[in-house]
Structures are given as C-alpha cells and as structure tokens.
Amino acid sequence: MKSDNGFVYTKKRHYDVAVIGGGIAGISAALSAARLGKKVLLAESSYILGGLATSGLVTIYLPLCDGLGHQLSFGIAEELLKLSISRGAEGDYPDAWLNVDENSVEKRKSQRYLTRFNPHVFVVLCERLLTENGVDILYGATMSKLHKNRAGDSVSSVSLITKTDSYVVSADTFVDCTGDATVFYHFGAETFLPFHKNGNAAWYYEMKDGEYRLKQIGSCFYISSEEVNEGVSGLDGEENTADVIKSHLKILDDFLKNGDVSKNHAIATLPTIPQVRMTRMINGAYRIKKTDDKKHFDSSVGMFGSWLEKGLAFELPIETLYSPYIKNLCAAGRCISVDGDDMWDITRVIPVCAVSGEAAGVLAAVTSDFSDINVCDIQTVLSKRNVPLHLSEAGV
Numbered sequence: 161m162k163s164d165n166g167f168v169y170t171k172k173r174h175y176d177v178a179v180i181g182g183g184i185a186g187i188s189a190a191l192s193a194a195r196l197g198k199k200v201l202l203a204e205s206s207y208i209l210g211g212l213a214t215s216g217l218v219t220i221y222l223p224l225c226d227g228l229g230h231q232l233s234f235g236i237a238e239e240l241l242k243l244s245i246s247r248g249a250e251g252d253y254p255d256a257w258l259n260v261d262e263n264s265v266e267k268r269k270s271q272r273y274l275t276r277f278n279p280h281v282f283v284v285l286c287e288r289l290l291t292e293n294g295v296d297i298l299y300g301a302t303m304s305k306l307h308k309n310r311a312g313d314s315v316s317s318v319s320l321i322t323k324t325d326s327y328v329v330s331a332d333t334f335v336d337c338t339g340d341a342t343v344f345y346h347f348g349a350e351t352f353l354p355f356h357k358n359g360n361a362a363w364y365y366e367m368k369d370g371e372y373r374l375k376q377i378g379s380c381f382y383i384s385s386e387e388v389n390e391g392v393s394g395l396d397g398e399e400n401t402a403d404v405i406k407s408h409l410k411i412l413d414d415f416l417k418n419g420d421v422s423k424n425h426a427i428a429t430l431p432t433i434p435q436v437r438m439t440r441m442i443n444g445a446y447r448i449k450k451t452d453d454k455k456h457f458d459s460s461v462g463m464f465g466s467w468l469e470k471g472l473a474f475e476l477p478i479e480t481l482y483s484p485y486i487k488n489l490c491a492a493g494r495c496i497s498v499d500g501d502d503m504w505d506i507t508r509v510i511p512v513c514a515v516s517g518e519a520a521g522v523l524a525a526v527t528s529d530f531s532d533i534n535v536c537d538i539q540t541v542l543s544k545r546n547v548p549l550h551l552s553e554a555g556v
C-alpha cells in the first residue's frame with residue numbers, strides 16, 4: 161500500500177553532517193567534514209557532481225591569487241584546481257604556480273593562478289575523491305521539505321525525494337550548498353535577492369575540425385536595473401525553462417554559423433543546469449562587502465582575491481556562513497552572506513565556493529550549536545591543513 165506521498169515507505173537515515181547540493185561548495189564541504197572522521201551525506205538532485213562548474217560548463221577555475229603574485233586561497237580550493245587538470249588542462253595551465261623554477265616568483269605577478277579544465281574528467285575525479293574519503297553520495301535526491309526541532313531553532317531533518325524513494329534524513333548539522341539558499345528558505349530564515357537579475361547566458365562546447373572548444377555565447381553578466389524586467393531571478397521554474405530554451409536557440413544559431421553537423425563539426429556538450437549567476441543568498445551573522453578589502457577578521461576561515469580586479473584581497477569571516485537564529489545550519493558557495501552585487505560577483509566564483517565549502521565542512525563537523533562557536537577550534541583544524549587564514553600570512 162502506498163503512503164500519502166505516493167511512495168511505498170519512507171527511508172530514514174541519520175548522518176553527522178548532511179550536505180545538500182553537490183556543486184563545488186558541496187564537494188568541498190562534504191570532503192572537509194569527512195576528513196574529520198564524520199559520517200557525511202552529499203545529496204544532489206542531478207546525477208553528476210560539480211553544479212554550474214561542470215553541468216553548467218563554467219570550466220574556468222578562476223584565480224587563487226590576488227593578481228600581484230600572492231596566493232590567497234589554499235586547502236581544498238587549491239586541491240580541486242590541481243585535481244581538475246591532473247589529467248590535462250583545456251587551456252591556461254598555470255605553470256608559474258605549478259612548475260616552480262627561478263623565474264616563477266616574478267612570473268606570478270603577471271600570470272594569475274587560474275586554469276581551464278575539462279568538465280567531464282573533473283566530475284569523475286571529484287566523485288572518486290569523495291567516495292574514497294567515505295562520503296555517501298545520493299544522486300537524484302532533491303530536498304523538498306525541512307523539519308525543525310521543537311524549539312524552532314534547529315533543523316532536525318530534511319525530506320529528500322528521488323525518482324523511486326522518499327527519505328527523511330536527520331543529522332547533527334546541515335550545510336546548504338544548493339547555490340540558492342534553498343535549505344535556509346525552507347527553514348523560513350531571512351534570505352534576499354541581489355538587486356540585479358540575470359541576463360541570458362548560453363555557454364556550450366563545439367567540436368570543429370578536431371578542436372573541442374568552449375563557446376561563451378551571450379552575456380553572462382547581470383543586466384542593469386533599466387533592463388531588469390528582461391532578466392531572470394533563477395527562482396521561478398517556468399522563467400528558468402523559458403531562459404534555457406532561449407539559450408538553446410542561441411546555441412543552435414551560433415553552431416550553424418559554422419555549418420551543419422558533419423564528422424568534423426558537432427555540438428559537443430550542452431549545459432544541463434540553468435546558467436544563472438546570481439540568485440537568493442542568506443542573511444548571515446555578517447555580510448561581507450567590497451570595502452572589507454584588506455580587512456583583518458579575527459574570525460577568518462579562509463582568504464580569496466577578486467577575479468575582476470587585481471590587488472583586492474579578502475579574509476572570509478565565519479559569520480558569513482550561518483545565521484544567528486539557526487543553531488545547526490550553515491551555508492557555503494554562492495549563497496553565503498554578502499552585501500551588494502559587486503561583492504557577490506567576487507564571492508560566487510569557483511575558488512571562493514571551495515574556500516567557503518571547506519570552512520563550512522569544518523564548522524559543521526566541529527559543532528552543532530552555532531550560537532556558541534569557538535572559532536579557534538575551526539581555525540586550528542584549517543591551520544593543521546596548512547590553510548593560512550590571514551592576509552599577513554600571505555604576504556599581503
């Protein structure tokens with residue numbers, strides 16, 4: 161007999177840490193917590209890891225450095241960059257950073273520590289890395305409901321729906337890596353949208369005359385307030401569908417400029433996730449802003465630069481990862497707590513998602529009561545992993 165929700169029965173699972181969303185932030189958070197010996201679930205609604213970075217064909221791993229020769233992002237952010245090109249880079253091999261010789265130090269001032277990777281190889285390598293580290297991956301699992309504890313200040317469990325099963329997953333701590341703060345939204349926590357909506361983007365891979373190349377069609381930048389009605393928020397299913405169909409037509413037009421399909425010409429890969437850059441984010445205990453450039457935070461749990469502007473350098477305060485009103489839920493990736501579109505454009509990129517993911521994974525592993533965080537405990541773990549936390553340590 162079927163239950164009310166149409167499934168034969170609901171499976172119950174318990175984890176130390178449940179990570180929802182398997183993009184770069186989710187991969188980093190799950191790996192980070194698993195390395196502390198925690199039993200970790202990574203629930204991902206598609207059947208592939210990487211989110212926008214792989215399914216979205218956003219295959220430029222933006223810089224780990226400040227553009228003036230200083231490396232800022234370390235730990236899992238650097239590990240994933242190296243992993244992404246461990247079987248070859250699609251382009252922009254950062255030789256000054258990876259092949260050290262007497263010219264490297266000088267060359268790093270002009271060559272940024274970024275690269276271009278193959279999404280398919282990276283997906284499989286990430287999956288292998290997580291399973292080798294004991295992370296339980298559940299694909300095809302979309303978080304659809306959240307259940308609070310009696311006091312209403314913690315998440316007790318989430319419901320996950322797959323094609324065949326319904327799960328109720330309880331955990332000591334939860335990490336929202338959905339890219340659009342879905343878990344916080346279900347909790348009823350305060351979230352907000354950026355002022356700008358997203359312009360249409362249509363990135364795809366074309367194979368032509370033996371060359372396989374990424375085509376970045378359409379503006380990937382957010383549109384101005386005057387054009388705001390034409391953009392998408394990323395949170396409306398029908399709007400997203402219309403935007404994806406628009407991208408597909410643009411891709412077809414672009415592809416046909418080089419002729420029909422032949423053995424020397426084909427669309428090699430389409431994106432399988434909406435290429436939306438900016439959506440909902442959390443209103444955390446602190447919202448980092450662009451004027452925090454070069455600011456020291458006692459509670460820093462990582463560092464990052466700006467892909468847009470050389471010389472900017474930020475410490476990431478742990479307060480950007482959680483809300484003061486929820487005890488056991490934190491966020492990582494492009495939905496962390498930041499102020500203003502200019503800052504979100506800096507924090508939403510792959511290396512920063514990995515930095516916040518690693519930090520959130522440690523936070524979730526170390527405590528399940530964020531109202532009483534001893535930041536030294538988290539910093540000690542990161543320092544033992546050789547992750548510098550302050551700009552002074554990076555020579556900035």
Ligand SMILES: Cc1cc2nc3c(=O)[nH]c(=O)nc-3n(C[C@H](O)[C@H](O)[C@H](O)COP(=O)(O)OP(=O)(O)OC[C@H]3O[C@@H](n4cnc5c(N)ncnc54)[C@H](O)[C@@H]3O)c2cc1C
Pocket residue numbers: 180181182183184185186203204205206209210211212213216218219220221222301302303304337338339340342361363380434435436437492493494495508509510511513
């Ligand atoms: C057009 C475009 C160009 C960009 N260019 C670059 C670039 O050149 N370089 C760069 O570094 N960055 C770039 N970015 C930004 C960067 O790719 C993303 O911001 C980053 O990869 C986001 O990572 P994330 O893990 O936070 O989120 P996402 O990649 O969005 O991952 C979230 C994951 O959560 C899953 N999920 C969502 N909801 C649920 C749910 N309810 N239950 C279960 N799973 C769920 C999704 O399926 C997805 O896999 C670009 C983005 C876009 C759109």
